[in-house]
Amino acid sequence: MHELSIMDSALNMALDQAQKAGAARVQVIRLRIGVLSGVVPDALQFAFEALAPGTMAAGAALDIEHVPARFWCAACTREFQSDHYFGECPRCHRPSGDLRAGREMELASMEIE
Numbered sequence: 397m398h399e400l401s402i403m404d405s406a407l408n409m410a411l412d413q414a415q416k417a418g419a420a421r422v423q424v425i426r427l428r429i430g431v432l433s434g435v436v437p438d439a440l441q442f443a444f445e446a447l448a449p450g451t452m453a454a455g456a457a458l459d460i461e462h463v464p465a466r467f468w469c470a471a472c473t474r475e476f477q478s479d480h481y482f483g484e485c486p487r488c489h490r491p492s493g494d495l496r497a498g499r500e501m502e503l504a505s506m507e508i509e
């Protein structure tokens with residue numbers, strides 16, 4: 397499962413940071429996931445619940461922030477949002493493959509104690 401390895405590396409990164417900060421436990425892990433990243437949030441949650449027990453992040457909340465896809469329209473010199481791989485500019489209706497956001501898979505922030 398794709399999400400299991402993604403969650404595994406995100407969790408390891410979070411645990412590493414928590415350890416360096418001298419934390420006793422991790423309370424919240426926030427991930428930023430782009431709608432075009434191909435990652436299924438429910439599968440990430442499932443993977444987190446499988447991986448977290450026995451670590452400092454056991455019982456922590458997983459908070460997933462969804463990042464919409466944003467494309468750049470060169471004709472209008474503006475960004476617009478779309479949920480598809482090829483966006484159509486809402487102003488001039490030209491298609492754009494110039495993706496500026498939406499593929500994120502990153503650890504946004506966390507809360508530790």
Ligand SMILES: [Zn+2]
Pocket residue numbers: 469470471472473485486487488489490
């Ligand atoms: Zn346009």
